[in-house]
Amino acid sequence: MTDERLKDASRLAIHTMTNKPWSLAQCVAGYAAAGVRAISVWRNVFESVSLADAARMLGDAGLAVPALVRGGFFPAGDAGERDKAIDDNKLCIDQARAIGAEMIVLVVGAVPGMMLAEARRQVEDGIAAVLPHAEASGVKLAIEPLHPMYAADRSCINRMADARVICERLGHPLVGIALDVYHVWWDPDLEAEIDLAGRQGTLLGFHVCDWRVETRDLLTDRGMMGEGCIDIRTIRRWVERTGFTGFHEVEIFSEHYWRQDQAVYVEQISQAYLEYC
Amino acid sequence: MTDERLKDASRLAIHTMTNKPWSLAQCVAGYAAAGVRAISVWRNVFESVSLADAARMLGDAGLAVPALVRGGFFPAGDAGERDKAIDDNKLCIDQARAIGAEMIVLVVGAVPGMMLAEARRQVEDGIAAVLPHAEASGVKLAIEPLHPMYAADRSCINRMADARVICERLGHPLVGIALDVYHVWWDPDLEAEIDLAGRQGTLLGFHVCDWRVETRDLLTDRGMMGEGCIDIRTIRRWVERTGFTGFHEVEIFSEHYWRQDQAVYVEQISQAYLEYC
Numbered sequence: 001m002t003d004e005r006l007k008d009a010s011r012l013a014i015h016t017m018t019n020k021p022w023s024l025a026q027c028v029a030g031y032a033a034a035g036v037r038a039i040s041v042w043r044n045v046f047e048s049v050s051l052a053d054a055a056r057m058l059g060d061a062g063l064a065v066p067a068l069v070r071g072g073f074f075p076a077g078d079a080g081e082r083d084k085a086i087d088d089n090k091l092c093i094d095q096a097r098a099i100g101a102e103m104i105v106l107v108v109g110a111v112p113g114m115m116l117a118e119a120r121r122q123v124e125d126g127i128a129a130v131l132p133h134a135e136a137s138g139v140k141l142a143i144e145p146l147h148p149m150y151a152a153d154r155s156c157i158n159r160m161a162d163a164r165v166i167c168e169r170l171g172h173p174l175v176g177i178a179l180d181v182y183h184v185w186w187d188p189d190l191e192a193e194i195d196l197a198g199r200q201g202t203l204l205g206f207h208v209c210d211w212r213v214e215t216r217d218l219l220t221d222r223g224m225m226g227e228g229c230i231d232i233r234t235i236r237r238w239v240e241r242t243g244f245t246g247f248h249e250v251e252i253f254s255e256h257y258w259r260q261d262q263a264v265y266v267e268q269i270s271q272a273y274l275e276y277c
Numbered sequence: 278m279t280d281e282r283l284k285d286a287s288r289l290a291i292h293t294m295t296n297k298p299w300s301l302a303q304c305v306a307g308y309a310a311a312g313v314r315a316i317s318v319w320r321n322v323f324e325s326v327s328l329a330d331a332a333r334m335l336g337d338a339g340l341a342v343p344a345l346v347r348g349g350f351f352p353a354g355d356a357g358e359r360d361k362a363i364d365d366n367k368l369c370i371d372q373a374r375a376i377g378a379e380m381i382v383l384v385v386g387a388v389p390g391m392m393l394a395e396a397r398r399q400v401e402d403g404i405a406a407v408l409p410h411a412e413a414s415g416v417k418l419a420i421e422p423l424h425p426m427y428a429a430d431r432s433c434i435n436r437m438a439d440a441r442v443i444c445e446r447l448g449h450p451l452v453g454i455a456l457d458v459y460h461v462w463w464d465p466d467l468e469a470e471i472d473l474a475g476r477q478g479t480l481l482g483f484h485v486c487d488w489r490v491e492t493r494d495l496l497t498d499r500g501m502m503g504e505g506c507i508d509i510r511t512i513r514r515w516v517e518r519t520g521f522t523g524f525h526e527v528e529i530f531s532e533h534y535w536r537q538d539q540a541v542y543v544e545q546i547s548q549a550y551l552e553y554c
Contacts, residue, residue, distance in 0.1 A: 112490045112506040116463065149426045151463035152490045152506045158463055186393065186428035186435055213389045213429045215495055229389040229429040 012273050013038035013066050013247035015207075016045055019262045020253075024049050026262070028061045034266045038064040038247045041099060043092065055099045066103065066247045067142065067178070067205060068096040073109035074126030075119040075156065082122065085109070089130045096139045103140035103204050105178050110156040119156035124166050127175060134174050142178035142204040143167070149218055160184055160193035167202045178205030179239065180251065182222055185211060185230040191238050198242020206239050208232055208277050209252045220255045224268065226276035236277055248277055289550050290315035290343050290524035292484075293322055296539045297530075301326050303539070305338045311543045315341040315524045318376060320369065332376045343524045344419065344455070344482060345369060345378040350386035351403030352396040352433065359399065362386070366407045373416045380417035380481050382455050387433040396433035401443050404452060411451050419455035419481040420444070426495055437461055437470035444479045455482030456516065457528065459499055462488060462507040468515050475519020483516050485509055485554055486529045497530045501545065503553035513554055525554055 014036055016027045024045040031039055045054065058065055071092040076082045089104075096104045108123040110116070127141060134141050143163040146155035157163050163177045177197055184190055197203040210228030215221050225232055236248065250269050257265055291313055293304045301322040308316055322331065335342055348369040353359045366381075373381045385400040387393070404418060411418055420440040423432035434440050440454045454474055461467055474480040487505030492498050502509055513525065527546050534542055 113508075115508065116465065120465075147425060148463040149424065149492070149495075152488055152492075159465075162465055186425040188393065188397075188436075188439055211429055215426070215429075218426075218492055218495065231390075231392065234392075 009035065009270060009274060010037060011246075011248050012036055012270065013040055013064070013249040014266070014269060015040040015042060015069060015249055015251040017042040017069070018250055018252045018269070019266065020258050022262050024054055025057060028057050028063060030263055030266050031063065032061050033263070034270055036266070036270065038066055038249075040067040040069055040249050040251070041065060041101065042069045043095065046095065051095055051098045058099055064247070065099055065101040066249055067105050068092060068099065068101040068103075069105045070107045071104045071141070072106035075109045075111050075114060075122040077111060077114070082126065086126055086129045089126070090133045093130065093133050093137050093139045097137040101139065103142045103178070105205065106141055106143050107146060108143060108155050108157050110151060110153055112152050116151065116156045120162070120166070123156060124169060127166065128170060131170070131172055131174065140174050140176060140204055142176055144178040144180060144205070144207075145183055147183040158183075159187055159189070160197065161189055164193060164196065164200070164202070167200065173201070176202035176204035178207060179203065180207035180209075181230050181232055181235050182207070182209050182211060185235065190235070194235075194238045194242060198244065203239065203242055203244050204246065205249065206236070206244065206246060207249045207251045208273075209250065217255070220253045222252045222254050224252065224257070225250070225272040232277050248273070286312065286547060286551060287314060288523075288525050289313055289547065290317055290341070290526040291543070291546060292317040292319060292346060292526055292528040294319040294346070295527055295529045295546070296543065297535050299539050301331055302334060305334050305340060307540055307543050308340065309338050310540070311547055313543070313547065315343055317344040317346055317526050317528070318342060318378065319346045320372065323372065328372055328375045335376055341524070342376055342378040343526055344380050344382050345373040345376065346382045347384045348381045348418070349383035352386045352388050352391060352399040354388060354391070359403065363403055363406045366403070367410045370407065370410050370414050370416045374414040378416065380419045380455070382482065383418055383420050384423060385420060385432050385434050387428060387430050389429050393428065393433045397439070397443070400433060401446060404443065405447060408447070408449055408451065417451050417453060417481055419453055421455040421457060421482070422460055424460040435460075436464055436466070437474065438466055441470060441473065441477070441479070444477065450478070453479035453481035455484060456480065457484035457486075458507050458509055458512050459484070459486050459488060462512065467512070471512075471515045471519060475521065480516065480519055480521050481523065482526060483513070483521065483523060484526045484528045485550075486527065494532070497532045499529045499531050501529060501534070502527070502549040509554050525550070
């Protein structure tokens, strides 16, 4: 990797949830002001702005939209709930198409007390059920393996290998993986699985942040890149070795950073991205 | 498994850290009063009782001592620190022999910023360095895979498979694995790895507690058996299918339970053990 590429922020994207205190309009303006050219949108923004307005706002700003976050949560104890999840994922796909998002990110879900193997079967069935809709819309479905500390209730898929198995079983060009360094940095198989995803054409997304060594909260204490223990640059190298040309999406949930001035914070993100990713 | 075996508490052991507010003497008396016949000892108890007194106390009570907890923490940035860790592990082995503990549990360590593969190499070297001492003392060394949320600073070994690799490389009858359901319940390879550990003769310890679905703290919010999402009975079945006849060691770190009456708590543990393990 040349020094020049390391100073290139053209692949930097930011997730709106990173700047939770901001509205979508503020994110759009704030990212543009900081020279950030891509935005991944969280669905909570649609609570205060219509889909049409969101699409117009993003289009006017000329921002690329790698992902709409998040679909998934397929497993449930009864068929009615599973059907509801499938409907919601179809809606998510429609919303993604409307705002020009390349993919939806799937936080696949888990049910406390349900065997993880059963939950994974339901995830596979759920993705299969929405695939025709994704196909008709041209929207990709990116399974995001979540850290094992979320296995109880958020995701029964906790390693790249387990996402890969679903991709292999479904064997569809729209189904792939969103790799978030926060969730998978510890996995001894990470490099091999990234290589394999590259060969299988399933590496759809690459999310960055950092793991704080003294993590104070399981959900909202992610670190800024460089602030923790993840060797992001090495993982980026593995990712790009596969031919990946997608965005590097900054996704930080942090009570600490949500309390800061968000414009200053976005500048810090750009700097940290150049320095540590 | 017959109902009779399910009502049998003869394999129940408790870790002294489970009852952190109690001294060793109180644990010994309290466990005996509740009909618990085995105790795993944490080394912090030696801050307030001599090794000789501890040994006498345990012997007088007729309690079995499956494990002394904990050795490990091998990786370090410089050779001097690594040597110190080796010395401390030898001391731990001596202490284990003195109190008649069958094994020491190794929380192997990790160094923030050190590549996990390098840390694992240092762990293997560290265990190899103390093996002659363990051999001379007849004390087993049980590698405990820790949950991936501890990969930054407590353990570079986060799955049964990764502990197995070290066991295979060292190939010594005293080196094995302590399986704690809290750390490994989420692992899709768990059943297969337990089977394999059984065949390889490396399954040395079996620790139980539960994973609270809303975990409030990464370190001290473990649940009582039955209180969370782990199917402990299924995992016990996998463990016993290998021929494992060791103790089922209750190890719960919980600010919540540490605030309760410890004698009542030990009774609750016995009940929960019979009901959910």
